[in-house]
Amino acid sequence: MLSQALSSADSSLLRADSRPVEWIVSPGNADYVAAEAAMEARVAAIHAGEASERVWLLEHPPLYTAGVSAKDEDLIDARFPVHRTGRGGQFTYHGPGQRVGYVMLNLAERGRDVRGLVRGLERWIIGALAEFGVEGEVKDGRVGVWVTRKGLTQEGVGWSREDKIAAIGVKVRKWVSFHGISLNVEPDLDHFGGIVPCGIREHGVTSLHDLGILATMDEVDAALNISFRREFGPTIEA
Known part of the structure; x- marks a missing residue:
């Protein structure tokens, strides 16, 4: 069975007015600094009531980001640019083949619950993975979404391990969220080293x-949209 995080949507995350969230998919690899600046501008506009909520799906060129809890010793080999950012969490990798989702939601209209938002993001990812028959899980004391893998060695001995398939790191300013999630579709996993x-x-x-x-990135995007609408309400393509 799927993780309990998928069992039901949190109604407090749904807007009472059912106003749709703008859904944008950007082609190519987006510059990280430019993307962060665009998020900052959009967050300010949402707070001011001048723009609608937005989910922005994109890919980045290979890079590392460091959240507010990042420890210097966890940067083993700075083989790619390192960006210090104000999101929650520690070090993570972004690169081609990974779907990044920047989530700019007005939590003042969605229950004012940051932990509830994180739980909703977990359910969003788990629901999207379920579209492909993958059982995503959340683990106590760990951020993100995980899968349990099992198999047999050549000697016939059973093995099991837990691998991370998606990261979550958010920031909230004046009850508007930004940053968001990253789901590994087909990145170079060696880059995480x-x-x-x-x-x-x-x-x-x-x-x-x-x-x-x-799965193709288009198929993943479609699964993400289906699952997002279950958790957060309707979307509209920009």
């Missing part, structure tokens, strides 16, 4: 393709 992802040393990372699910 330059950091300790999210400060967790004892577990690995995986992707849909690594699990044998050869």
